[in-house]
Amino acid sequence: MAEYADNPAPVPVSAPPAPAAPPGADTAAGADAAYLERRTLRRGSAGWLLLTGLGVAYVVSGDFSGWNLGLAKGGFGGLAIATALMGAMYACLVFSLAELSAILPTAGGGYGFARRALGTWGGFLTGTAILIEYILAPAAIVIFIGDYVESLGLFGLTSSWPVYLVCFALFIGIHLWGVGEALRFSLVVTAIAVAALLIFAVGAFTEFSAAGLDDIPVDTAATGASSWLPFGVLGIWAAFPFGMWFFLGVEGVPLAAEEAQDPVRSMPKALSISMGILVLLAVVTFLAATGAQGANAVKDAGNPLVVALEGDGDPTALSRFVNYAGLAGLVASFFSLIYAGSRQLFALSRAGYLPRFLSLTSRRKAPYLGLLIPGALGFALAAGTGNGARMLNIAVFGATISYALMALSHIVLRRREPDLARPYRTPGGIATSSAAFVLALSALVATFLVDKDAAFIAVAVYAVALAYFAFYSRHRLVASAPEEEFAALAAAEAELTRD
Numbered sequence: 001m002a003e004y005a006d007n008p009a010p011v012p013v014s015a016p017p018a019p020a021a022p023p024g025a026d027t028a029a030g031a032d033a034a035y036l037e038r039r040t041l042r043r044g045s046a047g048w049l050l051l052t053g054l055g056v057a058y059v060v061s062g063d064f065s066g067w068n069l070g071l072a073k074g075g076f077g078g079l080a081i082a083t084a085l086m087g088a089m090y091a092c093l094v095f096s097l098a099e100l101s102a103i104l105p106t107a108g109g110g111y112g113f114a115r116r117a118l119g120t121w122g123g124f125l126t127g128t129a130i131l132i133e134y135i136l137a138p139a140a141i142v143i144f145i146g147d148y149v150e151s152l153g154l155f156g157l158t159s160s161w162p163v164y165l166v167c168f169a170l171f172i173g174i175h176l177w178g179v180g181e182a183l184r185f186s187l188v189v190t191a192i193a194v195a196a197l198l199i200f201a202v203g204a205f206t207e208f209s210a211a212g213l214d215d216i217p218v219d220t221a222a223t224g225a226s227s228w229l230p231f232g233v234l235g236i237w238a239a240f241p242f243g244m245w246f247f248l249g250v251e252g253v254p255l256a257a258e259e260a261q262d263p264v265r266s267m268p269k270a271l272s273i274s275m276g277i278l279v280l281l282a283v284v285t286f287l288a289a290t291g292a293q294g295a296n297a298v299k300d301a302g303n304p305l306v307v308a309l310e311g312d313g314d315p316t317a318l319s320r321f322v323n324y325a326g327l328a329g330l331v332a333s334f335f336s337l338i339y340a341g342s343r344q345l346f347a348l349s350r351a352g353y354l355p356r357f358l359s360l361t362s363r364r365k366a367p368y369l370g371l372l373i374p375g376a377l378g379f380a381l382a383a384g385t386g387n388g389a390r391m392l393n394i395a396v397f398g399a400t401i402s403y404a405l406m407a408l409s410h411i412v413l414r415r416r417e418p419d420l421a422r423p424y425r426t427p428g429g430i431a432t433s434s435a436a437f438v439l440a441l442s443a444l445v446a447t448f449l450v451d452k453d454a455a456f457i458a459v460a461v462y463a464v465a466l467a468y469f470a471f472y473s474r475h476r477l478v479a480s481a482p483e484e485e486f487a488a489l490a491a492a493e494a495e496l497t498r499d
Contacts, residue, residue, distance in 0.1 A: 035478070035480070036350075036480060036481075038360055038361065039346070039350045039359045039360060039361055039367075040361060040365060041107060041179070041258045041259050041343075041346075041361065041365050041366075041367070042178065042179050042180070042259055042364070042365035042366075043258060043259060044259070044260075044261050045178070045179045045180040045183070045259045045260075045261075046179065046180065046183050046256055046259055046260045046261065046266075047260070047261045047266060048261075048265075048266040048269045048270045048273075049187070050180075050183040050184065050186075050187055051183075051253055051256055051260060051266055051267065051270035051274075052269075052270040052273045052274050052277075053183065053186060053187035053190050053191070054183055054186060054187075054252075054253055054256060054270075054274075054336055054339070055250045055252075055253045055270055055271060055273075055274025055275070055278075056190050056194065056250075056274050056277050056278060057186045057187070057189070057190040057332040057333060057335065057336035058248075058249030058250055058252050058253075058333060058336045058337060058340065059246070059247055059248060059249045059250050059278055059333065060190055060193045060194060060197075060281070060329045060332050060333055061141060061144070061193075061326075061329045061330045061332065061333035061334070062245035062246055062247075062248055062333070063193075063197055063246065063281050063282070063285045063329065064193075064197075064303075064304075064305055064325075064326040064329045064330065065144065065301075065302060065303060065304060065305075065326065066242065066245045066392070067079075067083075067242050067243070067245040067246055067285075067286070067304075068242075068289065068290075068298050068299055068300075068301060068304040069242050069299070069300070070082060070083075070239040070241075070242025070243060070245075071216065071239075071290070071295050071296075071298065071299035072216075072299045072300060073231065073235055073238040073239045073242065073450070074229065074231055074235030074236050074238060074239030075214065075216045075227075075228065075229055075230035075231055075235060075295065076213045076214055076216070076228060076290055076295045077214070077226075077228030077229045077236075078228075078229050078230075078231060078235035078236045078238075078239045079239045079242060079243060079286075080286070081236045081239075082236050082237075082239035082240045082242065082243035083239075083243035083246060083282060083286065084243075085240070085243065085439060085442075086240060086243035086244045086246070086247060086439070086443065087243070087246070087247060087279055087282065088435065088439065089403070089435070089436050089439035089440060089443065090244075090247040090250060090251070090275065090278075091275055091279075092407070092428075092432045092433065092435045092436035092439070093251060093403055093406065093407060093433075093436040093440070094250060094251065094271045094272065094274075094275045095271075095272075095426045095427055095428070095432055096406065096407055096410040096426050096432060096433040096436060097110075097113075097251060097253075097254055097271060097406060097410075098267060098268035098271045098272065098424050098426065099268075099410065099422055099424050099425055099426040100113040100254070100406070100409065100410055100413070101113075101253075101254035101257055101263065101267040101268070101271070102263075102264045102265075102267060102268055102422065102423040102424040103413075103420065103421070103422060103423075104116065104257075104482075104483070104486050105254075105257035105258070105260070105263035105264060105267060106257055106258055106347065106482040106483055106486075107255060107256075107257060107258040107259075107343045107344075107346055107347040107350075108123075108127070108255075108344075108347035108348070108351070108482070108483040109130070109252070109254040109255040109257070109343070109344060109347070110126045110127065110130050110251070110254070110344075110402055110405070110406045110409075111123050111124075111126050111127030111130065111344065111347055111348060111353075111483065112347065112482070112483035112486065113126075113406055113409040113410070113413075114126035114127075114405050114406065114408075114409045115483050115484070115486070115487045116409075116413065116483075116486055116487040117408070117409035117410075117412040117413045117416070118405065118408065118409060118412065119487075120474055120477065121469075121474075122405060122409070123353070123483070123487075124348075124353050124465075124466075124469045124473075124474070125401070125405060125466075126401075126402050126405040126406060126409070127344060127347070127348045127353060128348075128398075128462065128465045128466075128469075129398045129399070129401035129402035129405065129462070130252075130344050130398065130399075130402045131341065131344055131345060131348070131398070132394065132395065132397070132398030132458060132461060132462070133249075133395045133396075133398040133399040133402065134252065134337055134340045134341030134344060134395075135341050135374050135377065135378060136378075136381070136391045136392070136394050136395040136398070137248075137249070137333075137337050137391075137392060137395040138334050138337045138338050138341065138374075138378050139377075139378035139379075139381040139382045139388075139391050140382075140388040140389070140391040140392040140395065141330055141333055141334040141337065141388070141392075142163070142164045142167050142168065142334055142378065142379075142382050143160070143164070143382050143386060143387075143388035143391075144330055144388050145163060145164075145167055145327065145330045145331065145334060146160025146161075146163040146164055146382075147160065147302065147388075148303075148323075148326060148327045148330060149163050149327070151302075151303070151323075152323060152324070152327070160386070161382075161383045164379050164382045164383055165379060165383075167331075167334060168375045168376075168378060168379045171331075171334065171335045171338060172338060172371050172372065172375045174335075175338060175339060175342065175366060175371050176362065176364070176366050176368055176371060177364065177366075178364050178365075178366065179256075179259050179339075179365070179366065182335070182339060183256075183339075185335070186332060186335050186336050186339075189328050189331055189332040189335065190332040190336075192325060192328045193325055193326075193328045193329035193332050194277070194281065195325075196321065196322055196325030196326075196328065196329070197281055197284070197285055197325075197329075198284070199318070199321070199322075200285075200288065200305050200308075200309070200318070200322045200325075201284045201285065201288040203309060203318045204288035204289060204291070204292040204305075204308050204309060205287075205288050205291070205292075207291075207292040207293070208287075208288065208291035208292060209291060209292075209294075210291065211294075212290065212291055212292075212293065212294030212295065212296075212297075213290055213291060213294070213295055214227040214228050214230075214295065215294045215295055215296045216230045216295050216296045216299065217230060217296075218230045219231050219232065222234065222235065234449075237442070237445075237446050237449060238446060238449045238450060240442065240443045240446035241393070241396050241443065241446055241447055241450050242450075244396060244399070244443060246278060246281070246282035246285075246286075247275075247278055247282070248395075248396065248399060249333065249336070249337060249340070250271070250274050250275060250278060251399075251402075251403065251406070252336075252337075252340035253267065253270055253271050253274060254267060254271075255339075255340050255343040255344055255347075256339075256343065258482075264423045264424075265423075268424040285305070288308065289304050289305055289308040290308075292308040292309065292311075293307060293308050293311045297311065303323065303326065305322050305326065306319045306322055306323050306326075309322060338371065338374075338375065341370075341374050342367050342370040342371045342374065343367070343370075345358055345359075345367070345370040345374060346358070346359045346361075346367040346370045347359075347481075347483065349370065350478065350481050351477060351478050351481035351483055351484050352473060352476050352477040352478040352481070353469065353473050353474075353477065354473065356478070357369060358370050358373065389451075390451065390453070390454050390457075391454075393447065393450060393451040393454035393455070394454045394455075394457055394458045394461075396443075396447055397444070397447045397454060397455050397458035397459075398458055398462075400440050400441075400443045400444035400447060401444060401462075403436065403440035403443070404437055404440040404441050404444065407433045407434070407436040407437035407440060408433075408437055410426065410430075410433035411430050411433050411434060411437065414429060414430050414433075415430070
């Protein structure tokens with residue numbers, strides 16, 4: 001059985017180094033081949049195109065709604081600056097993750113990167129933050145799907161919980177069917193949503209007026225207030241979480257590494273192309289929606305693109321089309337976020353950070369419990385609270401912590417292991433990941449400006465998870481899990497160098 005040793009035996013000079021590992025790990029499951037055999041994913045299911053579609057799918061619902069609430073925090077100028085800064089943060093983070101995912105192409109994603117760079121505590125802190133994002137975000141989005149279905153008058157529903165149930169049951173079922181089928185479905189729905197955004201922009205730009213961009217009344221008591229910054233300089237900071245909505249989730253692409261074709265090449269390519277598409281959609285959507293009817297008209301709208309097309313008038317053929325396409329965008333993000341959450345849960349469970357039974361896979365190589373249990377939790381949260389905005393704010397809190405830790409992992413590995421084989425290298429190196437790190441910490445603080453209750457709820461969830469790790473799971477880690485072996489190899493190499 002593979003295990004972590006408190007005092008590894010000396011390694012003969014002529015022998016390869018034995019993997020070192022943190023003390024206290026379990027001795028029962030590590031080297032048992034059957035353990036990992038029951039926890040394998042279907043490799044080679046996704047090429048760069050499906051991975052690119054996955055990256056856009058995570059995010060595309062944010063173009064249809066949510067971002068506009070940042071206008072009520074910072075005005076057009078404040079949200080524009082916040083979006084530019086958050087776009088820069090995501091671009092820097094994506095380039096950093098492209099390098100890390102080429103080094104360690106496993107389902108652990110951010111947890112695996114942080115595990116090697118920051119140790120077991122860093123790995124768990126990062127993985128838990130990612131889980132908070134990817135379990136809470138689907139619960140929030142399914143509430144928005146229910147609201148859309150009701151507002152469109154579909155199926156004559158007057159309550160949304162049946163929609164929540166159908167969405168979780170149907171889309172988890174597709175994931176259980178197989179990852180290739182799931183990602184192809186996601187690509188089709190995402191393509192419909194992206195096409196709808198571009199069609200919306202063409203229609204909205206015919207009504208564009210620059211005078212409407214700064215029509216939000218100015219708060220004269222705010223420091224630095226103007227027509228472009230109606231809530232002052234602080235409004236820029238408060239708008240950070242809403243600028244993130246144009247990009248939130250794209251960092252989840254590396255979670256598909258174990259199911260990708262040639263992940264060393266396809267991951268950097270998919271991440272870069274996804275980010276390029278999202279930047280284009282963010283600029284086009286932001287300008288078209290605010291310029292068509294004015295920032296003040298869309299700042300509080302639940303469906304800002306429809307408001308931008310209709311104003312106070314009657315529905316048009318284009319606004320109806322965009323309304324239905326918004327539902328497609330929500331479905332695409334909901335579907336892909338379920339995938340991301342299940343893979344992060346799978347990786348943490350396989351390595352023993354979370355209960356190991358959660359990483360068991362079916363005959364079709366799907367982590368069925370990693371799909372079903374978060375799905376049941378998400379349905380319960382959605383049906384029990386109905387507060388999608390609060391859950392999304394909690395998800396954003398978790399996301400910002402993970403971004404800071406993943407960027408820090410890139411910095412640490414560049415400094416500590418400069419000779420590590422890097423098939424892809426981040427443009428700008430440490431300067432790029434340092435920018436992502438600073439901006440992520442700024443966004444983390446901004447979450448307290450938007451929703452203190454959501455931030456403190458996330459802190460409480462984090463504290464419970466850390467207590468579980470401190471008192472139980474860190475003593476039962478599985479040394480043969482891919483991310484743990486990768487980190488153990490680094491420790492062994494360091495030990496050999498010291499000798």
